[in-house]
Amino acid sequence: MSDGVDGSLLLDAVAVESWATMADVVIVGFGMAGACAAIEARATGASVIVIERTSGCTGSTSAAAGHFYLGGGTAVQKACGFEDTAEEMARYLEAVALDPDYEKIRFYADGSVAHFDWLEAQGVPFDRSYYPQKNVVQPGRECLIWTGNEQVWPYREKARPAPRGHKVAFDGEEGGGALALRILSERAEVAGVEIMADMKVEALVQDGGRIVGVRVRRFGETNYVRATKAVVLAAGGFGQNPDMVAQHVPILKSAYVQGSPHDDGLGIRMGEAAGGVAIHMDEPFLTSPFYPPEDLLKGILVNRDGRRFVAEDSYHSRSGIFSARQPDGIVYLIADAAIFAYPHFASLTNQSLIDGFETIAEMEAGLKLPEGSLQATMAAYNAHAANGEDPAFHKYSKWLKPLTEAPYAAFDLSFGRAVYTGFTLGGLKVSASGEVLNEVGGAVRGLYAAGACASNIAQDSNGYASGTCLGEASFFGRRAGRHAATLT
Known part of the structure; x- marks a missing residue:
């Protein structure tokens, strides 16, 4: 499987004759993870370039209802009369995880309230309201809803249940994700992030084992973008790559796969070419x-x-x-x-x-x-x-x-007769700070990943809850952006 002019996903810097432009941090993809990584990297004072294959505000986030899985005592939980703590949230996430990463779960649970406050500070709206019915998504603007298995045995005995699905204030079952992404994208641009749209990243560039930039193509023209500190991959999953689906999650061949047309796994494959490893690739989200x-x-x-x-x-x-x-x-x-x-x-x-x-x-x-x-x-x-x-x-x-x-x-409800919908969950193995990790657990120098091309909290369909993808993409996207901006 190859991409680009010469089929290589990893190039040596000696082959680069000149750099078209440069920034401290170069982010591949401008979805939820990419936007949050850009805002956070820019907040450290780093210069940031985001390279987006489309014209912007697209991808899987734009099709999402707009749930963020957050807890620990958010302002919405408190306003609606629900008690929750970071400890109980962590216990639940550990209980449902296929392969719990305790460090990441603790960071996510402990930082959940502050992350909710950060989202609101960026302008993402959440009403102080609760939707009590059992539903896939609220039909209106109601915010708080049960979106996981918190009340389901045996999880209700392992952690005190609390609703943690926070839907963006938006009338209707769809559109909240697009609204949140538009707001965060605008915040990134206002902060001084340079957006290079309608441009495809074809390969990573390394120098002495460190990732130092990317090769890009736009309207048939090839150029190179330098990253003086790090590259952050936020390029989506692989649900629209038939070969990767057949190899890793063949069950999705019989389902309607959600996601952007550009969820072709290129970010994951570039990470692997640079020495990273992908995990949980055989686990989908699947529902009817x-x-x-x-x-x-x-x-x-x-x-x-x-x-x-x-x-x-x-x-x-x-x-x-x-x-x-x-x-x-x-x-x-x-x-x-x-x-x-x-x-x-x-x-x-x-x-x-x-x-x-x-x-x-x-x-x-x-x-x-x-x-x-x-x-x-x-x-x-x-x-x-x-x-x-x-x-x-x-x-x-x-x-x-x-x-x-x-x-x-x-x-x-038979699989193959009823319509099942799904998407991929596997991605690059990353540290809690977003560093892409190799087979022995070491960091691939200068390379980070977040969102659907990284594996964090969402690992399988059994333990999934609505809002996990946007929640972890935004939370760990911020962590990746901040850490990448401070890399020396």
């Missing part, structure tokens, strides 16, 4: 949400064997990845007449209503499940739910109800 309405959480999900496999009150990416990994991907949502409703996103996700059935035995036969399997599952579930219990998966009592009112309905 069956709620709202929230009453459908009182239903059960069963596989081809007629068995439950996950707590239905899980955050939708947790239930989504569990569903996609069931035998043959076959999954059905079972509801009774008391809770029946069409999933809010059914028209987008093709979660079709298979049929209605007067008895569980008829449903079992209609779905071609093993004889007696669904009947046994429902009998056990109903008996325990009548007592407010779920010993198999410990679904929260709020969502427990015996499913006994005929007729019964089955929706098809």
